[in-house]
Amino acid sequence: MRTPPSLVLGLLLAACDPAAAPEPTTDPTDPTDPTDSRPGSTTPLAPGPAPVHSLTFPAVLATSHELLTYADLDGDQTSARTELAYGLHPDYPDLVTLRPGVGMVLAPECQAQQGELVWHSLAEVEGSAAGLELRAGALAIALREEGSVSALLHGELRGQDCALPGVTTVVPLVHRIVLQVDRVAGFRVEQFHQQLGDCHDRVVLPADAPLWAPTARALDDHDNVLELINAPTPVGITLRSPGALTAGPDSWSLIAGPGLVAIDVATSLPVRGLASFTVVGPEALTSVDAALYLRRAASKGSLSDPIEPGMSYALFFPDQRNTVELHVDTATTELGELCAVPPAAWFESTSTTPAVCTTSAASDDAWTGFISVARVVTTGECRLAVELPGTPHRWATRFRTTP
Numbered sequence: 001m002r003t004p005p006s007l008v009l010g011l012l013l014a015a016c017d018p019a020a021a022p023e024p025t026t027d028p029t030d031p032t033d034p035t036d037s038r039p040g041s042t043t044p045l046a047p048g049p050a051p052v053h054s055l056t057f058p059a060v061l062a063t064s065h066e067l068l069t070y071a072d073l074d075g076d077q078t079s080a081r082t083e084l085a086y087g088l089h090p091d092y093p094d095l096v097t098l099r100p101g102v103g104m105v106l107a108p109e110c111q112a113q114q115g116e117l118v119w120h121s122l123a124e125v126e127g128s129a130a131g132l133e134l135r136a137g138a139l140a141i142a143l144r145e146e147g148s149v150s151a152l153l154h155g156e157l158r159g160q161d162c163a164l165p166g167v168t169t170v171v172p173l174v175h176r177i178v179l180q181v182d183r184v185a186g187f188r189v190e191q192f193h194q195q196l197g198d199c200h201d202r203v204v205l206p207a208d209a210p211l212w213a214p215t216a217r218a219l220d221d222h223d224n225v226l227e228l229i230n231a232p233t234p235v236g237i238t239l240r241s242p243g244a245l246t247a248g249p250d251s252w253s254l255i256a257g258p259g260l261v262a263i264d265v266a267t268s269l270p271v272r273g274l275a276s277f278t279v280v281g282p283e284a285l286t287s288v289d290a291a292l293y294l295r296r297a298a299s300k301g302s303l304s305d306p307i308e309p310g311m312s313y314a315l316f317f318p319d320q321r322n323t324v325e326l327h328v329d330t331a332t333t334e335l336g337e338l339c340a341v342p343p344a345a346w347f348e349s350t351s352t353t354p355a356v357c358t359t360s361a362a363s364d365d366a367w368t369g370f371i372s373v374a375r376v377v378t379t380g381e382c383r384l385a386v387e388l389p390g391t392p393h394r395w396a397t398r399f400r401t402t403p
Contacts (some may be wrong), residue, residue, distance in 0.1 A: 055245035060233035066101035073107035077172035087228040094143040115159025124152040129181040185221040189273035199339035203277035209343035236266040325375040349373040373397035
């Protein structure tokens with residue numbers, strides 16, 4: 001079910017500051033109807049236990065925005081053009097402020113360094129989509145209607161180092177500001193994991209691992225995506241699942257237990273895109289395409305090679321970090337391909353030659369699919385096995401390292 005659109009909106013006084021964004025909130029007892037009732041969508045969610053856990057990622061709105069401007073040198077003055085988009089929506093601020101912030105001159109005559117940008121006057125205002133007024137050096141904007149508005153701001157860039165000739169630290173600036181104002185007509189839900197493998201229509205993700213949270217992007221009435229200055233996160237999203245849902249180590253991430261996760265967008269407007277995703281444990285894997293690799297310390301970084309059983313490999317720097325990794329290419333479940341690398345916590349490794357290669361808790365690189373399963377501590381023969389406990393998936397090898 002859809003929740004009222006204003007319940008999960010968080011309002012920021014400073015725009016685009018991820019550190020200031022509201023933290024995701026959890027409710028372990030929140031009941032819900034596991035049927036998708038979003039306007040414009042008839043996609044039913046798969047039957048299953050009634051969800052009892054929820055995790056909310058609030059909307060982030062902004063009444064103020066500060067610019068970083070790159071200016072071109074035109075004779076003895078600089079010029080710049082900035083285009084920004086704002087949204088019209090009952091919950092979005094319509095009285096907003098644009099602050100000049102900082103800028104730099106991009107020209108051979110100038111050192112590339114940031115300096116204070118200052119606006120002194122406003123001229124050549126064209127368009128009725130918003131009212132513009134220069135107040136205390138900032139542009140006050142009153143959003144009115146769909147359309148565009150442009151204006152020319154005269155000012156200066158300070159703290160520069162330009163030879164014009166001689167050393168000039170303050171350079172005159174002519175700054176064209178163009179604002180596009182659109183009414184928000186709906187939202188589209190996406191998840192980063194959809195871009196990995198064959199995961200566009202169905203998303204299956206591993207439990208016990210940091211996952212990208214779904215995001216909703218604002219759309220105009222032609223389904224064009226809107227990147228809005230006054231709504232960096234344009235709408236709140238609540239996830240509901242029979243499995244545990246907790247906020248991840250970053251503001252954009254979460255960790256989920258096995259189960260079907262329903263995506264609830266806090267709006268009465270039409271919502272397109274992803275309606276749910278499924279989280280599974282290691283027992284759900286039907287096949288895993290993976291291989292063991294030896295990563296050897298080198299003079300510049302490291303080298304990684306597939307391990308051929310019975311082969312010998314020279315260690316360039318035996319005293320440095322040399323490891324055995326499991327490279328996972330794909331993992332498949334009955335529901336389809338796993339859309340993220342299985343977490344290292346799922347794997348267990350054993351060594352029958354601990355004097356040469358030792359095993360410990362596996363660690364992974366979530367971006368590469370490389371899971372470190374053992375460390376080669378000296379030269380000699382290494383016999384190693386890696387498995388997914390409780391499943392038939394197992395990899396074993398033996399190899400020798402030499403000085």
